[in-house]
Amino acid sequence: MTSWPPIRAELAGIEPYGAPQLDVPVQLNVNENPYQPSAETVADIAASVGEAARTLNRYPDREFVALREGLAAYLSSDVEAQIAPEQVWAANGSNEVMLQLLQAFGGPGRTAISFAPTYSMYPEYARDTNTEWVVGHRESDFAIDLEKARALVEETRPHVVLLPSPNNPTGTALPPEAVTVLCEAVGDGGIVVVDEAYGEFRRTGVPSALELLSEHRNLVVTRTMSKAFAGAGLRLGYLAADPAICDAIRVVRLPYHLSAVTQAAASAALRHAPELLGYVANLREERDTLVEWLREQGLEVADSDANFVLFGRYADRHAVWQGLLDRGVLIRETGPDGWLRVSVGTPDEMDAFRQALTDVNGARA
Numbered sequence: 001m002t003s004w005p006p007i008r009a010e011l012a013g014i015e016p017y018g019a020p021q022l023d024v025p026v027q028l029n030v031n032e033n034p035y036q037p038s039a040e041t042v043a044d045i046a047a048s049v050g051e052a053a054r055t056l057n058r059y060p061d062r063e064f065v066a067l068r069e070g071l072a073a074y075l076s077s078d079v080e081a082q083i084a085p086e087q088v089w090a091a092n093g094s095n096e097v098m099l100q101l102l103q104a105f106g107g108p109g110r111t112a113i114s115f116a117p118t119y120s121m122y123p124e125y126a127r128d129t130n131t132e133w134v135v136g137h138r139e140s141d142f143a144i145d146l147e148k149a150r151a152l153v154e155e156t157r158p159h160v161v162l163l164p165s166p167n168n169p170t171g172t173a174l175p176p177e178a179v180t181v182l183c184e185a186v187g188d189g190g191i192v193v194v195d196e197a198y199g200e201f202r203r204t205g206v207p208s209a210l211e212l213l214s215e216h217r218n219l220v221v222t223r224t225m226s227k228a229f230a231g232a233g234l235r236l237g238y239l240a241a242d243p244a245i246c247d248a249i250r251v252v253r254l255p256y257h258l259s260a261v262t263q264a265a266a267s268a269a270l271r272h273a274p275e276l277l278g279y280v281a282n283l284r285e286e287r288d289t290l291v292e293w294l295r296e297q298g299l300e301v302a303d304s305d306a307n308f309v310l311f312g313r314y315a316d317r318h319a320v321w322q323g324l325l326d327r328g329v330l331i332r333e334t335g336p337d338g339w340l341r342v343s344v345g346t347p348d349e350m351d352a353f354r355q356a357l358t359d360v361n362g363a364r365a
């Protein structure tokens, strides 16, 4: 008997990825930036989109030149390294950038690896591109043991290594020597993708992998406007790498994948980078205060370089998640058993979270 619809067998019955989108007062479940753009920025984005609308009868700039220039200028301002526009590629969210990387560098007969616990979309990119997926493991403090990682690379000879820094859901940043060791171990047979979706939230003294681009031609660093830039609704992710890697992605990208509206809105948002990124310092401070408070409650808390914190451990984490939701606070039930993840919001939202967690404390094992 054949089932309906005639989907690929390995996709049959699989639930689509996604956190619940619930309308609750305090939303701390998908690592969004809680701060909305100012009226001035909204007006500039609207005017730019209005201008783009005048020529919507035409396809957009397939090479999104102006946007790449804006992204390269921004990256060069965030780190010591100089990033040129031809080193930059962008797509609809860093999720799409990563899928394009797997389409170009993974595929049948090829292997991608990462180290768990890690971002749960990675195995999905591998599945959707028919790439073999191999997962190593992090240590109990969620760091990557470099000797074990090197051994896994030597054993599997991966074509793609996915390394989030900071890692989701643990918040763990990678030391620069980890990037160097893995780039050298992988060599010209593959690429090492350092996913810096949360890179701007790194603590002082933690360098970005962007600084290492000139040393390793197989290194790719991805970023997004969804988090630090407060632009999750924009759907704009990007990467910096050797221009030859950008050229390889061009082969698999759909023509005109970045709409004129997206390009106009993202370029306008970049013009307001100082304002949009202006809350990063507050969020880092709020995060550090939260880590301290959770530890004072006797909880285990992973060190975080991101805009979220993983804490636990609970014998019944679902009961704690539900107790918080009952009090109007939505967090994420994700990560290893017993742990929960909370995004860093405004001071008022964090007060609400602390109050609600204190109330449900009785549910703790």
Ligand code: PMP
Pocket: 030, 031, 092, 093, 094, 095, 096, 119, 164, 167, 168, 195, 197, 223, 224, 225, 226, 232, 236, 237
């Ligand atoms: N990488 C990591 C580690 C993430 O946590 C996320 C979003 N949750 C993404 C990539 C994708 O973000 P976006 O598609 O919004 O750029």
